[in-house]
Amino acid sequence: MSTETAVSAIKTPSRAIEFLKRPLVVAIILIAVLLAFGEALSPGFASPTQILRLLIVASVMGIVAAGQNLVILGGREGIDLSVGGIVSLAAIVAGNVMNGADGGILPAVLASIAVGALIGLFNGLGITLLRIPPLVMTLGMLGVLQGLLVVIRNGMPSGQAAPALASFVTQPFLLGLPGIIWLWIAIGLFMAFLLKRTVFGYRIYAIGSNEQTAYMAGVPVKTIRVGLFMLSGAFAAVAGFCLLGYSGSSFANVGEQYMLPSIIAVVLGGTPLAGGKGDYTGTMAGAVLLVVLQSILTTIHIDESGRQMVFGTTLLVLMLFYGRGRAMRG
Amino acid sequence: MPQIASSTSTAREGTLKGVLQRFPFVPALVILVALLALNGLFEPRSLSFGSLTGLVSTYLALMLLAVAQTYVVFAGDIDLSVGSIISLVNVVIIVLMDKWGGSGLTVIAACLIGVLTGLACGIVNGIMIAGLRLQAIVATFATSIFFTGLALYVLPVAGTPAPEAYWETYGETYFGIPFVFYIVAAVAIVLGLLARMRLTTQMLAVGDDAMAAFQSGLPVTLIRIKGYMLCGLFSALAALCLTGDTASGDPLVGGKMTLYSVAAVVLGGSALSGGAGTVTGSLVGALIIGLINSLVFFVGTPSEWQNLVQGLAILLALMAGILVSRGARS
Numbered sequence: 297m298s299t300e301t302a303v304s305a306i307k308t309p310s311r312a313i314e315f316l317k318r319p320l321v322v323a324i325i326l327i328a329v330l331l332a333f334g335e336a337l338s339p340g341f342a343s344p345t346q347i348l349r350l351l352i353v354a355s356v357m358g359i360v361a362a363g364q365n366l367v368i369l370g371g372r373e374g375i376d377l378s379v380g381g382i383v384s385l386a387a388i389v390a391g392n393v394m395n396g397a398d399g400g401i402l403p404a405v406l407a408s409i410a411v412g413a414l415i416g417l418f419n420g421l422g423i424t425l426l427r428i429p430p431l432v433m434t435l436g437m438l439g440v441l442q443g444l445l446v447v448i449r450n451g452m453p454s455g456q457a458a459p460a461l462a463s464f465v466t467q468p469f470l471l472g473l474p475g476i477i478w479l480w481i482a483i484g485l486f487m488a489f490l491l492k493r494t495v496f497g498y499r500i501y502a503i504g505s506n507e508q509t510a511y512m513a514g515v516p517v518k519t520i521r522v523g524l525f526m527l528s529g530a531f532a533a534v535a536g537f538c539l540l541g542y543s544g545s546s547f548a549n550v551g552e553q554y555m556l557p558s559i560i561a562v563v564l565g566g567t568p569l570a571g572g573k574g575d576y577t578g579t580m581a582g583a584v585l586l587v588v589l590q591s592i593l594t595t596i597h598i599d600e601s602g603r604q605m606v607f608g609t610t611l612l613v614l615m616l617f618y619g620r621g622r623a624m625r626g
Numbered sequence: 627m628p629q630i631a632s633s634t635s636t637a638r639e640g641t642l643k644g645v646l647q648r649f650p651f652v653p654a655l656v657i658l659v660a661l662l663a664l665n666g667l668f669e670p671r672s673l674s675f676g677s678l679t680g681l682v683s684t685y686l687a688l689m690l691l692a693v694a695q696t697y698v699v700f701a702g703d704i705d706l707s708v709g710s711i712i713s714l715v716n717v718v719i720i721v722l723m724d725k726w727g728g729s730g731l732t733v734i735a736a737c738l739i740g741v742l743t744g745l746a747c748g749i750v751n752g753i754m755i756a757g758l759r760l761q762a763i764v765a766t767f768a769t770s771i772f773f774t775g776l777a778l779y780v781l782p783v784a785g786t787p788a789p790e791a792y793w794e795t796y797g798e799t800y801f802g803i804p805f806v807f808y809i810v811a812a813v814a815i816v817l818g819l820l821a822r823m824r825l826t827t828q829m830l831a832v833g834d835d836a837m838a839a840f841q842s843g844l845p846v847t848l849i850r851i852k853g854y855m856l857c858g859l860f861s862a863l864a865a866l867c868l869t870g871d872t873a874s875g876d877p878l879v880g881g882k883m884t885l886y887s888v889a890a891v892v893l894g895g896s897a898l899s900g901g902a903g904t905v906t907g908s909l910v911g912a913l914i915i916g917l918i919n920s921l922v923f924f925v926g927t928p929s930e931w932q933n934l935v936q937g938l939a940i941l942l943a944l945m946a947g948i949l950v951s952r953g954a955r956s
Binding site: 373375377422426427428429431432433435436437438439440441442443444446447450451556559560563568569599600601602603604605606607608609611612615616 | 704706754758760761763764765767768769770771772773774775776777778779782885888889892898899930931932933934935936937938940941944945948949952
């Protein structure tokens with residue numbers, strides 16, 4: 297009895313410190329600090345309209361990161377490098393299907409999500425049936441998608457966003473917030489429900505922390521993993537769809553800038569790349585943190601070179617707060 | 627996962643499986659020969675000495691970069707910053723040669739500083755990942771942003787040409803043998819020596835099972851840092867060759883090569899999870915990528931379709947390579 301309390305006393309030095317070490321809390325504190333810092337640098341940085349603009353950018357990143365988060369949670373070196381290609385492809389598909397008409401929005405949503413999920417299906421099948429490591433499979437898929445984008449761009453007009461989609465993304469929709477932010481909140485609630493309240497969610501954590509025991513406990517490991525990659529493709533497609541509304545028309549490789557940052561957002565949100573633990577609420581904070589940081593760097597008057605150096609260094613420092621591996625002891 | 631390698635030694639000598647286990651790059655070699663034959667079928671002149679020299683001088687940089695990537699993969703790590711190291715070393719030597727006038731001795735001095743730059747980048751990566759225990763994928767992405775920033779600081783816009791002495795030497799023929807083949811021979815000797823060094827075995831041991839390596843007394847952290855140092859060193863050498871081929875400075879020249887270097891390592895039969903692989907395989911893997919690109923051209927693929935066909939071919943080769951090498955290992 298007494299040893300037990302002694303052990304737990306060592307493990308949890310104090311509740312306050314434990315609370316402060318949670319990734320979500322760390323991310324939120326850092327966001328607040330960065331916003332205050334930005335406001336001091338250039339007054340108006342943390343004004344409501346500016347924060348709203350940041351949140352719109354963060355929501356696209358956050359939606360890509362939702363799929364990435366699921367794939368990473370599922371473990372076995374889960375990662376999806378093809379999301380960059382899917383975002384671009386979905387934007388082009390959606391732009392061509394709706395072609396600037398409001399009536400085409402629903403078919404465009406369905407078409408782009410179908411494309412994303414189909415690519416995810418290919419990824420998932422290669423990873424589970426042929427047992428190709430996710431990094432290799434999705435890297436190869438990225439190459440295919442980039443080639444496909446070249447073909448499409450040569451044979452097709454880039455496509456136009458419907459006015460209703462553009463205003464959904466950029467204009468206030470409900471309670472002064474644009475529709476895309478409501479969509480992101482809805483996705484956040486959906487992810488929380490999926491991960492914490494459904495059998496599917498529990499099984500994701502199960503295969504992520506120990507695939508072997510999950511398999512022996514009767515979890516359909518392969519089906520779930522294929523499902524995760526399909527969800528990742530679908531989320532990337534939704535992000536591409538929203539991006540089309542943000543920029544008005546789809547162009548070249550818009551999605552490439554989301555490939556590695558979506559992984560960073562997941563890591564900054566407290567989900568280790570090894571999978572099995574973490575949640576999407578942290579990832580959402582991670583996405584906002586990343587976007588606020590990028591925005592501060594564009595506010596400061598330094599060269600592109602200095603900006604990149606500061607960005608890289610800051611990311612490394614942030615990663616030192618969390619996401620470090622365990623030390624080896626004999 | 628650790629038990630995969632332990633079964634290796636039990637296979638009988640002489641069988642196909644035994645050969646594949648001793649020389650895991652044999653499948654890649656078969657693909658290479660097949661691609662050479664196909665190239666020759668569609669364009670007989672592509673097998674001429676001149677064409678093959680051209681192929682080597684274009685893809686020597688990727689071959690060296692694949693070697694660089696192999697050493698970190700041996701230990702179970704990965705380096706997504708190799709492309710940015712190439713860019714950084716490229717602009718460093720270009721700017722130095724430009725400043726110092728471009729005569730023989732200054733070119734050599736500039737190259738030496740370039741190599742030291744690559745080594746320094748490798749040390750930074752090693753300390754971040756092995757020393758501070760950050761996750762390799764995201765940490766090297768962060769350092770790649772930093773290195774790109776440095777490259778942009780050294781040379782903000784692409785265009786400064788290399789001195790004539792530099793690229794003329796690279797393309798010159800001495801005693802009937804093109805200069806690039808002297809480089810190939812020198813690299814082969816160095817790689818042969820490295821393969822015999824204890825460090826290679828140690829890196830493979832760490833990649834196979836880091837905990838077991840640690841418990842048997844290996845300095846795991848130091849070994850992983852050395853892997854990243856070798857990676858930085860060979861990335862710098864790749865940059866020297868790339869500069870000989872492109873003859874100009876470009877702060878973003880290496881960006882696209884990172885993912886190709888990973889693909890080349892996998893094509894060469896090395897396991898991304900670490901512990902198994904050969905440098906020879908990665909060299910062959912890089913040549914496979916080069917030959918796929920030239921074959922797609924010789925077959926007469928319309929230009930807008932070339933990227934797609936290349937992407938598909940590389941994906942198929944990756945899948946085939948993994949299936950064959952896993953068949954050999956299990």
